[in-house]
Amino acid sequence: MLPLAMLIFASCGQPEKSPKQNTENIIDKPDLKLTSDRMTPEVLWAFGRVSDPQVSPDGKTIVYGVSYYSIEQNKGNRDLYTVDTDGKNQKRITRTAKSEYNAIWRPDGKKIGFLTSESGSVQMWEMNPDGTGRRQITNIDGGITGFKYSPDQKKIVYTKEVPVNNKFKKIYEGLPKASGRLIDDLMYRHWDTWTDSWSHVFIADYDGTKVWNDKDILEGEEWDAPMKPWGGMEQINWSPDSKKLAYTSKKMKGKQYSLSTNSENYIYDLETGKTVNFTKGIMGFDIAPVYSPDGKYIAWESMERDGYESDKNRLFVMNTETGEKTYATKDFDQNVGSLQWSADSKSIYFTSDVKGTFQIYQYTMNDGKIRKITEGLHDYRTVTPAGDKLIATKQTMALPTELFAVDPATGKAQQITFTNKDLLAKIEMGKTEGRWMKTKDGKDMLTWIIYPPHFDPGKKYPTLLYCKGGPQGPLSQSFHYRWNYQMMVANDYIVVAPNRRGVSGFGQAWQEEISGDYYGKSMQDYLTAIDEMAKEPYVDEDHLGAIGASAGGYAVYYLAGIHNGRFKAFIAHDGIFNEEAQYLETEEMWFENWDKGGAFWEFDNKTAMESYKHSPHKLVQNWDTPILIIHGEKDYRVVYTQGMTAFNAAVLLDVPAEFLYFPDENHWVLQPQNAILWQRTFFDWLDRWLK
Numbered sequence: 001m002l003p004l005a006m007l008i009f010a011s012c013g014q015p016e017k018s019p020k021q022n023t024e025n026i027i028d029k030p031d032l033k034l035t036s037d038r039m040t041p042e043v044l045w046a047f048g049r050v051s052d053p054q055v056s057p058d059g060k061t062i063v064y065g066v067s068y069y070s071i072e073q074n075k076g077n078r079d080l081y082t083v084d085t086d087g088k089n090q091k092r093i094t095r096t097a098k099s100e101y102n103a104i105w106r107p108d109g110k111k112i113g114f115l116t117s118e119s120g121s122v123q124m125w126e127m128n129p130d131g132t133g134r135r136q137i138t139n140i141d142g143g144i145t146g147f148k149y150s151p152d153q154k155k156i157v158y159t160k161e162v163p164v165n166n167k168f169k170k171i172y173e174g175l176p177k178a179s180g181r182l183i184d185d186l187m188y189r190h191w192d193t194w195t196d197s198w199s200h201v202f203i204a205d206y207d208g209t210k211v212w213n214d215k216d217i218l219e220g221e222e223w224d225a226p227m228k229p230w231g232g233m234e235q236i237n238w239s240p241d242s243k244k245l246a247y248t249s250k251k252m253k254g255k256q257y258s259l260s261t262n263s264e265n266y267i268y269d270l271e272t273g274k275t276v277n278f279t280k281g282i283m284g285f286d287i288a289p290v291y292s293p294d295g296k297y298i299a300w301e302s303m304e305r306d307g308y309e310s311d312k313n314r315l316f317v318m319n320t321e322t323g324e325k326t327y328a329t330k331d332f333d334q335n336v337g338s339l340q341w342s343a344d345s346k347s348i349y350f351t352s353d354v355k356g357t358f359q360i361y362q363y364t365m366n367d368g369k370i371r372k373i374t375e376g377l378h379d380y381r382t383v384t385p386a387g388d389k390l391i392a393t394k395q396t397m398a399l400p401t402e403l404f405a406v407d408p409a410t411g412k413a414q415q416i417t418f419t420n421k422d423l424l425a426k427i428e429m430g431k432t433e434g435r436w437m438k439t440k441d442g443k444d445m446l447t448w449i450i451y452p453p454h455f456d457p458g459k460k461y462p463t464l465l466y467c468k469g470g471p472q473g474p475l476s477q478s479f480h481y482r483w484n485y486q487m488m489v490a491n492d493y494i495v496v497a498p499n500r501r502g503v504s505g506f507g508q509a510w511q512e513e514i515s516g517d518y519y520g521k522s523m524q525d526y527l528t529a530i531d532e533m534a535k536e537p538y539v540d541e542d543h544l545g546a547i548g549a550s551a552g553g554y555a556v557y558y559l560a561g562i563h564n565g566r567f568k569a570f571i572a573h574d575g576i577f578n579e580e581a582q583y584l585e586t587e588e589m590w591f592e593n594w595d596k597g598g599a600f601w602e603f604d605n606k607t608a609m610e611s612y613k614h615s616p617h618k619l620v621q622n623w624d625t626p627i628l629i630i631h632g633e634k635d636y637r638v639v640y641t642q643g644m645t646a647f648n649a650a651v652l653l654d655v656p657a658e659f660l661y662f663p664d665e666n667h668w669v670l671q672p673q674n675a676i677l678w679q680r681t682f683f684d685w686l687d688r689w690l691k
Helices: 254-259 421-425 485-490 508-512 521-534 551-562 579-585 589-596 606-613 616-622 641-652 672-690
Strands: 049-055 061-070 075-084 101-105 112-116 123-127 146-149 155-163 197-206 211-216 236-238 244-249 264-269 275-277 286-291 297-302 314-319 325-327 337-341 347-354 357-364 370-372 379-386 389-396 399-406 413-415 432-438 444-450 461-467 494-498 539-549 569-573 627-632 657-662
Touching: 049 101, 049 379, 049 389, 049 399, 061 101, 101 146, 112 146, 146 236, 155 211, 155 236, 197 244, 236 286, 244 286, 254 589, 264 286, 286 337, 297 337, 314 347, 337 379, 347 379, 379 399, 389 413, 432 521, 444 485, 444 521, 461 521, 461 551, 461 672, 485 494, 494 521, 521 539, 521 551, 539 551, 539 672, 551 569, 551 616, 569 672, 579 589, 579 606, 579 641, 589 606, 616 641, 627 641, 627 672, 641 657, 657 672
Parallel strands: 357 379, 461 494, 461 539, 539 569, 569 627, 627 657
Antiparallel strands: 049 061, 061 075, 101 112, 112 123, 146 155, 155 197, 197 211, 236 244, 244 264, 264 275, 286 297, 297 314, 314 325, 337 347, 347 357, 357 370, 379 389, 389 399, 399 413, 432 444, 444 494
16 A cells, blocks of 8 residues: 555544634625626636536435636636525535535435545545535545545545656655656656656545545556546446446556557456456447446446547446446447436436537437437536436536436426526627538538627628637537637627538548548538638628637648638637647647558558648648737647747748747636636737738
8 A cells, every 4th residue: 555645544533513714715706897798708707617516315406516716816716506406495505715526415415525625635525415514534645636435335435646656766866856857658748737646546434524444446556547637536436235346447558558548447346356357358448337226237438449539439338247248329320428327227318419419318228229308509418317307517609507407208408507697697699500501522511600799680790710629529509618609709700610520419420531631621611611601791701710729720720821812810729730740749649640640750651641741831831811829838738839830930921920828828728817818819819800
């Protein structure tokens, strides 16, 4: 057992009363004085962000979080709320200067467990369902990152960061201030973090006041569970009898880890200490194993092909007695996510993206049939059974996430939280419309058109082509806090957002047409969308812009070299400019190898050679249109030198250009003041060249 992970004290339980809370720097709902009914950056950052609803064991109450942000303090804070599943009795149960998260109900429903850093490091705490009686449960050196109760309430599983063993330790002796990193293998950093620790899974005894006798079930193993950077406690789940633990891990490291997506699901037996890999032979991502309430089955999300992170996300079910595996969604040409068993173990509910939306579906065990429960222009992103209801998070392009109760028989939904009701009542949102267009090669493509508030078809509007990132994944009804369509149309721009080749929700074949072909069909799809809309009398065809981030930034750079005067302004955020450099600068090599077809030195590889031949930087001599470039230094996925070199090239070519550089942001912009600077710069640039 690692010494840093075992410092748990029997005396860490606190008195059964709420300690006095530090109310300094508490962040509450902002009180904005609006001067118009238009969205502004300040309004966007004033919305409360609802997340992580958890239904009580009796199915009657939900605990969930709401985050608010302070522009002045340049940070956010998350507090907890409860509401009955019928929408009644909403209560705020925390009000502190430290965020509470990972809130879950204890199996007996008498306590809510949660994480907070109130004691100086992130620890597990508990409180009564009304927010009283806060008690610290763990006191683990270095803190923890997540936890779950066992169903019998006798143990908890928690996750903790364990330091990477430094094989070069002797070289560093006597050099405590040395900052150099000695590296001898790949995946030494990931997205925005250096690989200095592993996430490990621990099991500890629990008696309602403290935990002890902890065990690292990955002791001595040099890999992560749950998987980084996105994995959380959904990848770790108890069996109903509390005797086994299922978890996800990719037990590889270095170069092998960087090249493969072959994660596995494991079962750890608490009595024997043995671990079994039950997804061996399935070569893609296998994640989030969850037991049925009767313990007879395990369901999980599975991809088929190693190295392809955007393969179809399938539903698999295994009989725990026989080991027989069933590919449950074999005839379902869509992805699955947010798997949840019904209480009687007869159904699995899940969400899936379809035609630019996310809907709720039901898979029934006895006949293997899949039923679509909901319809409409919205995104349901999570779903949880609660008695005769389903509790779901829902958002649209004009509605930040709220909780809804859905009738599983009819799909009818009742909104049960109204976090942003008052603010939304003061803001006029633009209309979203879907248009089907014929692509250059004769296929049908759905394009979202978002119109300005108070749209007047008798006027002409500057228009923006939105180039989606990914390049795979959905272009759905999400309410984004940076690339927000309503923010754009509030500034009197029409937005054109095509579901071009590579977008999910239109069948796997449509999504796969972009791999090895960033420069071909998808670019023609973009041009089709903007050319079709330019025919409309209310679109100002002389004032068109193109904007995008990541793979969308690639598209902007590429379009800048081929657009033949269509556009009058470009904006690229964290975009790929030089494909050859990108191949060796990034960390997830499985992505580069699949989407580009291979390395740029594989001269007999036609797909790879075409990919690098069409790198945007090889068209830079054609640039003649003003371009704004944005990049963050902590972006390790697409490193900031991609943006820097694009900007330098534009200046050397006498193309009007600006470079917005964030030394403390990653692939996103997460700090409030930086985000508002981003928005102001974004619209200052567009207004200068398109109005």
